[in-house]
Amino acid sequence: MDIHRAATREWAATDIAGVERCLFRNHEEGGRTSVVRLQAGSLFPRHRHEAGEDVLVIAGRVAIGGAELAPGDYLYTAPGEEHDVRALTDAVIFVSSPRPTPRLD
Numbered sequence: 001m002d003i004h005r006a007a008t009r010e011w012a013a014t015d016i017a018g019v020e021r022c023l024f025r026n027h028e029e030g031g032r033t034s035v036v037r038l039q040a041g042s043l044f045p046r047h048r049h050e051a052g053e054d055v056l057v058i059a060g061r062v063a064i065g066g067a068e069l070a071p072g073d074y075l076y077t078a079p080g081e082e083h084d085v086r087a088l089t090d091a092v093i094f095v096s097s098p099r100p101t102p103r104l105d
Contacts, residue, residue: 011037018042018087033096038062038087046084051099053077060091 004024011020018039026032031051035058038044055064055075062069065083069075077083082104085093 044085053097
């Protein structure tokens with residue numbers, strides 16, 4: 001088992017201003033499972049999904065592909081779909097995808 005305790009979570013900056021990640025695990029095909037923390041107003045650029053992706057909003061509000069999501073809301077993105085992620089407030093989301101999600105910017 002691989003346990004990641006919330007109390008000892010370590011956040012790493014990404015190359016996107018206002019976006020940090022706590023990596024849980026890397027997937028064999030290049031994807032990953034992680035928790036992402038976004039500052040209000042930050043924007044994760046448009047990207048394409050090579051495989052499905054699961055997103056669960058843990059805290060705050062985000063807009064993913066124009067759909068507003070709040071704590072407890074779940075979103076599935078099918079392979080081939082594209083979207084961006086905008087933090088409407090400070091937010092924390094759980095994200096898991098078995099394959100990479102190349103940015104389109």
